[in-house]
Amino acid sequence: MTLTQNLIERFVAIVGEAYALRSANDIEPYLIEPRDKFGGKTSLVLRPSNVDEVSAILKLATETETAIVPQGGNTGLVGGQIPDGSGTQIVLSLSRLNKIRSIDPAGNLAIVEAGVVLQKLQEAAAQAGKLFPLSLGSEGSCQVGGNLSSNAGGTAVLAYGNTRELCLGVEVVLPTGEILNDLRTVKKDNTGYDLKDLFIGAEGTLGVITAAVMKLFPLPKGKGVAYVGLSSPDNALQLLNMAQSHAGASLTGFELMPRIGVEFSVAHTEGVRDPLQEPHNWYVLLDISSSRSAEDARETIEAILTEAFEAGLVDDATIAESTAQEKSFWHMREAMSHAQKPEGGSIKHDISVPVARIPDFIKEADQAVLDLIPGARIVSFGHMGDGNLHYNISQPVGADKQAFLDRWAEVTKRVHDIVRAYNGSISAEHGIGQLKRQELSETKSPIALDLMRRIKKSFDPAGVMNPGKVI
């Protein structure tokens, strides 16, 4: 529907003039997204302060068939939070629903609103002597509602699960404006269909999550972080199995990095240096959390590394001697994606394959990419313990950036075909949004797509929730 002046005024009246943004200047930050790929337009950003205002907005949207694009911290990488180019879609920012309603350390629960910034929740949990484990590069600005809507992953999935597994219950405003209060605070509840998990990961296409019950965990009593040099992903896989066997659920991070990624991070990130003297083909960041003590964490790491050295899996390794050093090891890994930027154009993928197939996948995908683009610099790094790689490709040295980026679709098709042959996922943690919608429609099982469409239609018959995303 077109957005008439009269209709705009009706929406504005719900939140009040001060929280309805209409000038290009005010609106701009809501349209600029991390990858500069999605050029959306809007003439209205609404910033409601509570669930009742969200409800009124969606009710009016459904009545008038006005498209609504929910937005959290605007850190999504697939354009799910960005309106289309028509200018008729309204952006619904959840950032003012930013209350932590309660923290219950005894019950290991926090009830938080959608607009709470992830880092604020981490800090509030820590102040209560607890851990909220979700951890992402964008944690300083992404919001819990966005984490839920995209089922965010991050570095702690290995031990604690995706955002879905961290959530016990949700409050959701349906397209009709009805408010589903499903803020359950119990871990076991078999009373009907699992509605919560339908809204989680739906990227705002079925309703708007306004609050959620999130799980808290005991704070580890000690951490241990090692930075390991090794010769191949095969060796990394064996090291992973060894680490899991020694540490069980105490293994809280296992990140794989290639030499070129370390070089990029060191070259382009202030304060990052390679802690090992000699270069190695591959690196693993090993993170252990102990429920007992720092000594215990260190002993576990030493036991893993001793066995790994004896088995010839590892060429060199160093264990962080301080919290500052732990952070600097992690900083190396976290800076890796960003450090590709000064190297020219990048074609990026967020894939997963079964963990044990990671080495084969890397071999096969690397060969395919280099066949297509000789000289391409492949920076495949990420959450190996979860089978999830950011399979990113930097342009060849000296190549034309635009000419390289123009081959995105071609390269991605090859990489994703290999992912599918390995029974993997073409979007492990970032979601579908706009970026992969077309590809999903072409490659996902028609039966699954049909079920998704049936759900979409029965929940949102007017089609107002984030149209043009996911399905």
Place this chain on the structure above:
Amino acid sequence: MTLTQNLIERFVAIVGEAYALRSANDIEPYLIEPRDKFGGKTSLVLRPSNVDEVSAILKLATETETAIVPQGGNTGLVGGQIPDGSGTQIVLSLSRLNKIRSIDPAGNLAIVEAGVVLQKLQEAAAQAGKLFPLSLGSEGSCQVGGNLSSNAGGTAVLAYGNTRELCLGVEVVLPTGEILNDLRTVKKDNTGYDLKDLFIGAEGTLGVITAAVMKLFPLPKGKGVAYVGLSSPDNALQLLNMAQSHAGASLTGFELMPRIGVEFSVAHTEGVRDPLQEPHNWYVLLDISSSRSAEDARETIEAILTEAFEAGLVDDATIAESTAQEKSFWHMREAMSHAQKPEGGSIKHDISVPVARIPDFIKEADQAVLDLIPGARIVSFGHMGDGNLHYNISQPVGADKQAFLDRWAEVTKRVHDIVRAYNGSISAEHGIGQLKRQELSETKSPIALDLMRRIKKSFDPAGVMNPGKVI
């Protein structure tokens, strides 16, 4: 629809005469269920051997509007697997779909068909050097498909989660006969709505799960089991927090038991004895799994108990000295429900409340029950670490059994009202089935029920999947 002879023949032709049961004798075992509460009838039990036969059955069912009741090991406690009394519903037994399609120890995965008995999967995992942690009293006969359809819980939820959390992907036959192949083998996959979790826990009302990808875990290198006597659920709660703080994810069981439950188990179960010399008001079974060694597990248990004794939380405790003794401690707990039978009538509940509210809940519910039925013997035991109690009530000594059982609805209403006041669940792990369908329709949020009905209608417009269950 009525089941004409002609229609019966068409269904029989799909599986063959040998696997279509029509005589009362052959059918009887499929109608007798654990609680003798649901007197269903059928004139046909179908035993297909593969997914294509299941598909043909459902296709014909939808075409002819014939009701289908899927059944696994027939161990469900809420009548979800039992047809109604009309005789027109066909029982679809999944027991011949009993292949373990693959076990992948390196990938920590097993792909199994719905009819695999849980214990077979546990054994196959162990043979591959892995743990499949789901563990229930009925594990010798319940089937994985039933575990999934009811999102079964059990004793290992504390560390490993419900069945839902143990499953990566499913193969489902839809009411139309279409086969949804969603047998994904990756942990991270954000490509569209979470269909898997909609089928899990739907109790066969949306489709028939025919196979699933289940997660495997490293086998613990050592176990430690302690049997602890203490004075109150309050002390048990403090002990739980202490145990979680020491053991973290190594705490693999924390079961609460009242004195009367221990007395019943000892009195009525061969081989069960109370390992402590003096009687105590309450008991906790503490189960620790170490990824290092048996000594390590023992050290953890000793550290927990030492701190608990010093804090005055625990009156007495003993640690199992052998695997046989560990089993005998667990046997005490597992025998508890069954041991109520010789004591007369029982009114049983499967509730959960937030963990930290368990002591208050017990106080309030006990008072309410005793107000209603003075002399009632309350056997409230179960998975305290998950907030889940089997809040069972044995009749007063010498009371009339039927007169006691006739008060089931009245007692349950009081207990469930208190559960709801604590923001808990009236079915923590057993599901809704027939038993709690009416209550669900009266007490669940109308908005949630409406969403469930929309899903049901869009997935199963002919209404053939397990009608009369859940919604």
